[in-house]
Amino acid sequence: MNVLVCVTKTPDTTAKIGFVEQNTRFDQNGVQFIMNPYDEWYALVRALELKEAQGGKVTLISVGLADCDQVIRKGLAIGADEAVRIDMDPADSFQVASEIAAYARSGEFDLIMTGKESIESNGSEVGAMIAELMDWPFLSYASKMEMVGSTATVDLEIEGGEETVQVNTPFVISAAKGLAEQRIPNMRGIMMAKTKPLQVLPGSGAAARSSIVGYSLPKEKASVHLVDPERMDELVRLLKEEAKVL
Amino acid sequence: MVLIFAESGDGKIRKAGQEAITYGKRLAEKAGVSCTAVILGPLDHPEDAGKYGADQVVHVTGPAFDHFDAQVWARAISDVALEKQAGYVILSHSSRGKALTGRLAIRLNAACVSGANDIPDLGNGCLVSKGVYSGKAFATIRLETDVKVISVMGNALQPMTDGAPAPVQGLAWSAAEPRVKFLKSDKVEGTVPLPEAEKVVSAGRGMKGPENWGIIEELASELGATTACSRPVADSDWRPHHEHVGQTGIAIRPNLYIAIGISGAIQHLAGVNRSKVIVVINKDPEAPFFKAADYGVVGDLFEVVPRLTQAIRNMKAAG
Ligand SMILES: Cc1cc2nc3c(=O)[nH]c(=O)nc-3n(C[C@H](O)[C@H](O)[C@H](O)COP(=O)(O)OP(=O)(O)OC[C@H]3O[C@@H](n4cnc5c(N)ncnc54)[C@H](O)[C@@H]3O)c2cc1C
């Protein structure tokens, strides 16, 4: 089983989010970057488990500039065999998906895995786009995947429950919680990662279709209105008459 | 024109579908064009799409729509979009929508935005606002293609319900065998699924153990709310995984979110901070959640929650 795992870098989950240059650029100052949790904890680890069970190879791909190398190396330390970075600063998910699909076509992959969403863009777009570009099925928000030969039985998150489907490779799958258990890289993995191949390739030149023109922060909440714990009738009144949600 | 993929299920247009239709209607008015809802698969009263704002309905039927397969469904929607020369394709940012948006964008050579929280600004191009950084910020995105695909965040707007029934055009659609085979679905019956819920009662580790959830369920049932929980609660199997909200769970946007015995860690807030009104019940006045709350109660949840349930009962009794 040859698996291509798409990984992206995101600000740490606890990072304070701010913007510079008239709110047109993310303020990186003091921000720690990590591998997008869904890519690392679930997509990558499930890919490694498949390789351990069936043999094959796990390749990481990231579309981004050299500052992504640190998260790519972490993926190699966790156990991926090799990595590719498409050297460009993508403006939208279409550019990302175009580059990944172009690379995937040049190789022989049975499976392409993404995270269910990037915690930065909250798009859930890239996986579906790759699937359409490849003309492969897409299994979105997978919380479980059992693989027998080339047939996968997959649980998908849906509103208020889950749906179970079956599909043959090749396909694209986006990983949600449950698909695997997070792995922490060990010393040996970290040492080995340094010698694993990280190929840097130029972008193919697909143009972006959208651009971010600006950011804003949510309105500051007015300070909390505290209600006496003995007076829940007062809370109910406020919810009904002031907040108008009852 | 604006084409809206309106999700249906269990014989009706789902709430997410109703919201998408009304969103599409508002956009169509702004753009000075008409809007058509496309419905895939069995539905007794497709003309109902008119209530939520559709001018017309295309009702596509065929065996391909008994179960969801993004590849096949995207093909059907894009076929209709091309035939009608749609300039905009609107859908819900639901589990199905998330599997479709990217595929539709590719099929239609379109730019897309997923999880839009407002009607686009068409003053100078097409600008759409959506939440990014897991609810910690908003981005305004310019869509630069002729055709545009936009998925609408749940609860982003209130569906209208006073439109007239819309004329329906039937369309039989036959597709190649889907490559995804449906086996089964497991859904909680009887409650509104979390992403669609307008009221949510959520509880965390302050509950001490799963045996104490009776007071949460009682409050939820009195309010007509859906229950949710923090991540450690789901991780310890005190509650089912689909109740887990937050950065790694699901993101929700109800009108009312009541957080009980939850500290308000940033990763929890990431999934709930778009709620319209947040009520926090916690015995620790320093709990970070109070900073994100509209209303707060500092007290022992085991006393406060039953009192709140009773107060709601009293309110209902008083009419
Ligand atoms: C990468 C990452 C992703 C994460 N994703 C998520 C996520 O998606 N969702 C999520 O929820 N968490 C997530 N977490 C975990 C998060 O950081 C917190 O650990 C978690 O939210 C804490 O859950 P809690 O508030 O239930 O428990 P605690 O933090 O233990 O808080 C319990 C609260 O209950 C209060 N309490 C106790 N007894 C009572 C009482 N009798 N009456 C009233 N109040 C009482 C306490 O004062 C305390 O504030 C994530 C963490 C990481 C690192």
Ligand SMILES: Nc1ncnc2c1ncn2[C@@H]1O[C@H](COP(=O)(O)O)[C@@H](O)[C@H]1O
């Ligand atoms: N720049 C990128 N490089 C590689 N993979 C990416 C990139 N951006 C997004 N992805 C993948 O696509 C998934 C969904 O991202 P998004 O559609 O942006 O929410 C992520 O979890 C990654 O697996």
